[in-house]
Every structure is written in C-alpha cells, then in structure tokens.
Amino acid sequence: MKLFWKLDWFFKERKKEYIIGLVMLAFVAILNLIPPKIIGYVIDEIAFKELTLQSLIKWIVVIAVVAIVMYILRYYWRLMIFGSSNYLAKTLxxxxxxxxxKMSPSFYQKHRVGDLMAHATxxxxxxxxxxxxxxxxxxDSITTGGFVIIAMAFTIDWRLTLIALIPMPIMAVTTNCYGKLLHERFHQAQASFSNLNDKTQESISGIKVIKTFGQQEEDIEDFTKLSxxxxxxxxxxxxIDSLFDPTISLIIGISFxxxxxxxxxxxxxxxxxxxxxVAFNTYLGLLVWPMLAFGMLFNIMERGSASYNRIEQLLSIPVDIDDKDSALDILPEGDIYFHVxxxxxxxxxxxxxxxxxxxxxxxxxxxxxxxTGSGKTAILKLLLREFEGYVGEIKFGDHKIDDYKKLCxxxxxxxxPQDHFLFSSSVYTNIAFANPTAAYEDxxxxxxxxxxxxxxxxxxNGYKTIVGERGVSLSGGQKQRISIARALMMKPELLILDDSLSAVDAKTEEAILKSLKTARANATTIITSHRLSAIEHANLIIVLQEGEVVEKGTHEELMKLKGWYYETYQLQQLENLVEKGGELNE
Incomplete structure (x- = not known):
C-alpha cells in the first residue's frame, strides 16, 4: 500500500474525480445488497404460499430500477477513475x-535507449x-465486502456470519506471502523486458551493419535468448499470480x-x-468478488510498486548541468574566449x-x-555546455557561458555534429526544424x-520528400548538407561544423565554405575537420594532439612551421593530385 502514499500528489490533483467515482462505487455496493434480500423474501413467500402476482411484479420492478441505476453509476465511476488513471500515465x-x-550526454552513456523506452511504456x-x-x-473490495458482511450479520444471522468468515485470516496470510514474491519477480521481469527492448532498438537501428557483416542469424539468436x-x-x-485465484476460491468454498x-x-x-x-449464500456469493479483488489488488500493487520504484530511480538522477538562479535570459553575442x-x-x-x-x-x-581522439569534439562539447567540470574559463561575449540560460x-x-540525425519527415520539416513556421523562401x-x-x-517530391528514419534514403553527403541547412536556419551567432563536410567532394566543400563566408561575414564559425582544405582559410587554426595545442596560427604560419599540419596538408594535396590524375586518365 506504500505506492498509494507515493501517489498522494496525484490523488490530490484529481481529488474531485476520485471522490465522485468512489461515492458512485459505494452506491453501487449498497444497491448490490438489494437483489439477494428480495430473492430471500420471494423464496419465503413461496415457502409460506404468500406470493401473489402483484407482489412478484413489485419485486421485479424494484430489481429493474436497481439495475438501471447501477448501470448509470458504473458508467460514470469508470469515467472518473479510469479517466484519471489515464491522466496519471500522461503526467508520468x-x-x-x-x-x-534536461539530461546531459553522460546520462545517455549510462542508460540505454531501450531501457528508457521501457520506463516510459x-x-x-x-x-x-x-x-x-x-x-x-x-x-470496491472494502465497501462491497464490508456492506455484504454487515447485511449478513444484521439482517440475517450474526452467528452464521462469524462462522463463514473463519477461513478469511488464512487468505490474508497466504496472499501477503504471494505479494512479496510477486514484487521481486515482477521487478526482474521488467528489467528483462528492458533488455529486450534495448536489443530490438539497437538491432533495427543497426540492421544495415548486421546485414553487411552477415550476422543476421547470430543477431536473431541473441534476440531469441533475450526473448x-x-x-x-x-x-x-x-x-505466483496463478496461486491467488485457486487459494481464494478454496477459502470461499470452505466458507460456503x-x-x-x-x-x-x-x-x-x-x-x-x-x-x-438462500439470501445468506447469495450474499456470500457477492463476497467472491471482493476476495478475488484482494488477490488482484496484490498483483496490481506489486507490479505498480516495482515499476514506480524504477521510474523514481530514473527521475531522482539529478540534472548535472543546470541553469543558475541568476542565469541571463539573453542570447550571447560577441567574441569567444576559451581558456581551459x-x-x-x-x-x-x-x-x-x-x-x-x-x-x-x-x-x-x-x-x-x-x-581522431585528439580533443577536437571535446572543445565543442564544452562550448555547448554538454559537459562541465573543467578547470578554467569559457566566455561568449561579456559573460561566462554558464552565466547564460542553457536555452539561450x-x-x-x-x-x-559528426553523427547527422534526420527525422522521419519531409526535407522541408528537417531543414525548418528550429522554426517550423518558416517561409518556403527561407x-x-x-x-x-x-x-x-x-x-x-x-x-x-522536392522539399516534400520524406527522407525516412534517420535520413535512410539519403547519401552521407546529402544528410550532411541538409544538417548544415538546418543549422543555418537558426541564423546563429556561432556556427559549429564538427567534421561536417567529410562526405562531400572537394569542389562542393569549397563552394559551401565560400557561401558561408559571404552569408556569415559578421558571425563566428568553428570548423573541425580531418581534411585540412576545409579550414585553410580560417582566421586561426589550432592543431591538437592528445588534448594539447601543439601548433597554432594561420594557414601560412603553420605551413612555415613544417610540423604536423604542414606534413598532413602536403600529403592530402598529393592525394588530391593523384585522384585528379586518375580522373584524367579515365
């Protein structure tokens, strides 16, 4: 029952709906007592030869009215109670x-996507x-059971009521034991489902790789094991669940x-x-539902408790990168100062x-x-405040980056980013992602x-073409360029291209860089690239090695140093020359 206390915040929110629903449920429980009593009266009238047509019609009308009222009340209490439970699911x-x-990338490094999906479903x-x-x-089990026992004891015979209830403590003890076992086993079942969910998501996302390496059968085998x-x-x-009904039925049978x-x-x-x-045994029959309901209750509560614990554990993980109380609600602009x-x-x-x-x-x-691994992406992650905990200072304009609201x-x-993610929607929607109402011309x-x-x-279908999940229908270069267009739609103060031109040819790369230089004359750009032709026109170039700056300057200055940058640039130029020569010979 601890779960009900944990959900106290929700029951307070939906107090009105639950009160109305439970009051209606209580009336239904009271009305349920009328038909058995009428049956008892009718049988006694038959036994004493006192039953008349007028009397029979009267009892039939009473039962019919009770049935209609119960029908209406049952309809509305379901709307109140089950409707509220749907609201709880939505809220959670x-x-x-x-x-x-709100969580940073480190959270997603520790938690698998499939597991997070299992929590949310x-x-x-x-x-x-x-x-x-x-x-x-x-x-319902408390009200129906309580009203039935009261009716049995006070309108028929209290002695017989006590005798019939003798087996009930046995049921309480056994169902409690079943409940404890159920909680533990359901927690393991949910964890197992999370593993399967994660495997399914991973396999579908990586189906091309699986097929390329011919690992379909091995992947199916792994999936089958998890399944x-x-x-x-x-x-x-x-x-354990299947023990509830037979145990309760046995105890009810002993009571009968x-x-x-x-x-x-x-x-x-x-x-x-x-x-x-006859009326007493009819009432005892009405006790079957409350007793079975207790068994269902243990099942529902233990499942819900195990799941809510998993949800609570997830929600209790603190947001490691959050806004300060005095965070600036303005868009940063100006120079960038990076000192780590x-x-x-x-x-x-x-x-x-x-x-x-x-x-x-x-x-x-x-x-x-x-x-690769020299620290290029680490610089970008810090600028985006995806990670913190560095020693030093990073400023954007007149303020430190952690002085601004993250959203700003x-x-x-x-x-x-390097890993281009496109949504399974139209080309237009993907490019206009940051501004869904953007004009076609923009x-x-x-x-x-x-x-x-x-x-x-x-x-x-032009801009209305659906690109498929993660842009599956596009080439790598097309995905990169759509991702660049999406970023440009923001008209950002700072544009970051994290090795985002690797899949386009040199001619297209040069054209893109020229258009960016013209269109973004007063805006800042940061480009990381393995292909040095993408950054040779930069105002400043830094070369990283194992997280440290080993070379720094303009393209001309770095070429004069004749270090790593010079050697790599010369090698890439030679490769380009060979490729062009190959083209000429074809």
Missing part, C-alpha cells in the same frame, strides 16, 4: 520526457493500473461449506428460514584537454585539426547556402 510520461530532455502502464484498477479493487528470458521471468511471475452446514442446523432449530439461508587548463570526461581517467587557450573575434573563423546559449549556436535560401537545393529539386 511527460515527467520522464522532460527529464530526458511498460512501467508507466503498470503504475497507471494502480491508479485505475488498483483504486477500484481496493475501494526467452523475458518469457521465463514472466512465467515466474505467472506462477460452513454456511450450508451450520445454516441447515439453524433452519432445523427454526432460528432461520430457508429464504434467509584541464578537462576530463565523466568517469574518464585521462585529461581530454590540457592547457587549451584561444580567442576568437566576432565574425572570425576558427579551424581545429588533429588526429544553445539558441545562439548552430551545431552540425528554407530554400538555407538549402542553397548548403548546396543541397539542386539535389532536393531532383527528389521525387
């Missing part, structure tokens, strides 16, 4: 989704059951046996009538950045070069700047 999903959107549904069927079974584990864990739950035996004795002693015994003595990724033992310093005037371009900071930055202009406009016109 929104809480989870809002929480997910299976676990929420289990808690929803508690606020719907759980409330119903608890209140079997889900079945095994749920069978363990079912084995006792009531019939002692009832016959009381009739023989003439302290009861046959009609009273040391930075380590969460759980990282080695420094990702050491003594990285640079200043970038507004309207200038910074090029960042270096081998990120609205001023157009970021094109979207087209951004596409032209990114040199993707001509490609889009060749698509089957």
């Amino acid at each position: 999903r929104e809480k989870l989704f809002r929480h997910f959107t 299976n676990d929420v549904s289990a808690v929803q059951q508690t606020a719907g069927s759980g409330v119903l079974t608890l209140f 079997n584990d889900v079945v095994d864990q749920n069978m363990k739950v079912a084995r 046996l006792l009531s019939l035996g002692f009832g016959a004795k009381f009739i023989y002693e003439e302290s009861m009538t046959i009609g009273d015994l 003595k040391e930075f380590k990724f969460p759980d990282g033992s080695k420094a990702a950045l050491k003594n990285v310093h640079f200043e970038l005037k507004r309207g200038e371009t910074l090029g960042i070069a270096g081998k 900071l990120r609205e001023a930055i157009g970021y094109v 979207v087209e202009y951004a596409a032209k700047l990114a040199y993707i406009h001509e490609d889009i016109l060749r698509f089957a």
Whole structure:
C-alpha cells in the first residue's frame, strides 16, 4: 500500500474525480445488497404460499430500477477513475520526457535507449493500473465486502456470519506471502523486458551493419535468448499470480461449506428460514468478488510498486548541468574566449584537454585539426555546455557561458555534429526544424547556402520528400548538407561544423565554405575537420594532439612551421593530385 502514499500528489490533483467515482462505487455496493434480500423474501413467500402476482411484479420492478441505476453509476465511476488513471500515465510520461530532455550526454552513456523506452511504456502502464484498477479493487473490495458482511450479520444471522468468515485470516496470510514474491519477480521481469527492448532498438537501428557483416542469424539468436528470458521471468511471475485465484476460491468454498452446514442446523432449530439461508449464500456469493479483488489488488500493487520504484530511480538522477538562479535570459553575442587548463570526461581517467587557450573575434573563423581522439569534439562539447567540470574559463561575449540560460546559449549556436540525425519527415520539416513556421523562401535560401537545393529539386517530391528514419534514403553527403541547412536556419551567432563536410567532394566543400563566408561575414564559425582544405582559410587554426595545442596560427604560419599540419596538408594535396590524375586518365 506504500505506492498509494507515493501517489498522494496525484490523488490530490484529481481529488474531485476520485471522490465522485468512489461515492458512485459505494452506491453501487449498497444497491448490490438489494437483489439477494428480495430473492430471500420471494423464496419465503413461496415457502409460506404468500406470493401473489402483484407482489412478484413489485419485486421485479424494484430489481429493474436497481439495475438501471447501477448501470448509470458504473458508467460514470469508470469515467472518473479510469479517466484519471489515464491522466496519471500522461503526467508520468511527460515527467520522464522532460527529464530526458534536461539530461546531459553522460546520462545517455549510462542508460540505454531501450531501457528508457521501457520506463516510459511498460512501467508507466503498470503504475497507471494502480491508479485505475488498483483504486477500484481496493475501494470496491472494502465497501462491497464490508456492506455484504454487515447485511449478513444484521439482517440475517450474526452467528452464521462469524462462522463463514473463519477461513478469511488464512487468505490474508497466504496472499501477503504471494505479494512479496510477486514484487521481486515482477521487478526482474521488467528489467528483462528492458533488455529486450534495448536489443530490438539497437538491432533495427543497426540492421544495415548486421546485414553487411552477415550476422543476421547470430543477431536473431541473441534476440531469441533475450526473448526467452523475458518469457521465463514472466512465467515466474505467472506462477505466483496463478496461486491467488485457486487459494481464494478454496477459502470461499470452505466458507460456503460452513454456511450450508451450520445454516441447515439453524433452519432445523427454526432460528432461520430457508429464504434467509438462500439470501445468506447469495450474499456470500457477492463476497467472491471482493476476495478475488484482494488477490488482484496484490498483483496490481506489486507490479505498480516495482515499476514506480524504477521510474523514481530514473527521475531522482539529478540534472548535472543546470541553469543558475541568476542565469541571463539573453542570447550571447560577441567574441569567444576559451581558456581551459584541464578537462576530463565523466568517469574518464585521462585529461581530454590540457592547457587549451584561444580567442576568437566576432565574425572570425576558427579551424581545429588533429588526429581522431585528439580533443577536437571535446572543445565543442564544452562550448555547448554538454559537459562541465573543467578547470578554467569559457566566455561568449561579456559573460561566462554558464552565466547564460542553457536555452539561450544553445539558441545562439548552430551545431552540425559528426553523427547527422534526420527525422522521419519531409526535407522541408528537417531543414525548418528550429522554426517550423518558416517561409518556403527561407528554407530554400538555407538549402542553397548548403548546396543541397539542386539535389532536393531532383527528389521525387522536392522539399516534400520524406527522407525516412534517420535520413535512410539519403547519401552521407546529402544528410550532411541538409544538417548544415538546418543549422543555418537558426541564423546563429556561432556556427559549429564538427567534421561536417567529410562526405562531400572537394569542389562542393569549397563552394559551401565560400557561401558561408559571404552569408556569415559578421558571425563566428568553428570548423573541425580531418581534411585540412576545409579550414585553410580560417582566421586561426589550432592543431591538437592528445588534448594539447601543439601548433597554432594561420594557414601560412603553420605551413612555415613544417610540423604536423604542414606534413598532413602536403600529403592530402598529393592525394588530391593523384585522384585528379586518375580522373584524367579515365
């Protein structure tokens, strides 16, 4: 029952609906007492040969009226109670989704997507059951059971009532034991489902890789193992769950046996009538539902409790990067000052950045070069405030980046990551993502700047073409250029291209860079690239090695140093020359 206390905040929100629903439920429980009593009266009238047509019609009319009233009340209490439980599911999903959107990348490194999806679907549904069927079974079993016992004791025979209730403590003890086992096993079943969910999401996302390497059968085998584990864990739950009804039915059967035996004795002693015994056993039949409801309640509560604990654990994870109380609600603009003595990724033992310093005037371009893992992306992540915990200072304009609200900071930055994510919608929707109501002309202009406009016109439906999940129907270069156009739609103060031109040819790369330089003359740009031709026109270039700046300057200055930048640039120029020679020979 602890879960009801945990959901106290929700029951207070929907207090009116639950009160109306429960009052209606109580009236239904009271009205349920009328038909058995009428049956008892009719049987006694038959036994004493006092039943008349007028009397029979009267009782039929009463039962019909009771049935109609109960029909109406049952309809509306379901709307109140089950409708509110749907609202709880909506509230929890929104809480989870809002929480997910606030979390930093380190959170998603620790939690699998499939597991998070299971929390927002299976676990929420289990808690929803508690606020719907759980409330119903608890209140209905108490009211119906209580009213029936009162009716049995005060309108028929209190002695027979006590005798019939003798087996009930046994039921309380056994169902409590079942409930504890159910809680533990359902928690394991939910965890098993999360693993399966994660595997499904991962396999579908990586189906191209799986097929390319011919690992379909191995992947199916892994999926089958996880699927079997889900079945095994749920069978363990079912084995406990299936004990409730037989146990309760056995105990109710013993109660019937006792009531019939002692009832016959009381009739023989003439302290009861046959009609009273029939009415008593009819009431006892009404107790079957409350007793079964108790079994259902344990099942629902333990499932809901296990799921709510999982949801609470997730929501209790603090937002590690949040706004200050006095955070500035303005878009940053101006020069960028980057001064980081040391930075380590969460759980990282080695420094990702050491003594990285640079200043970038507004309207200038910074090029960042270096081998894979040298720290290029780390600089960008810090500028975006996706990670903190560095030693040093980063300023954008007149203030530190953590003095701005995160939303304001990120609205001023157009970021094109290495891993280009496109939504399963039209080309227009993807480009206009940051401004869904953008005019067609603005979207087209951004596409032209990114040199993707001509490609889009060749698509089957132009800008209305659906690109498929994650842009599956597009080439790597097309996805990159649509991502660049999407970032340009923000008209950002700072544009960050994180190796975002790697999939386009040199000619297209040069055209894109020229158009960006013209269109963004007064805005700042940062480009990381393995291909040095993408950054040779930058105002400042830094070369990173194991998180440290080993070379720094303009293209001309770095070429004079004849270090890593010089050697790499010469090598790439030679490769380009060979490629062109190859083209000429064809």
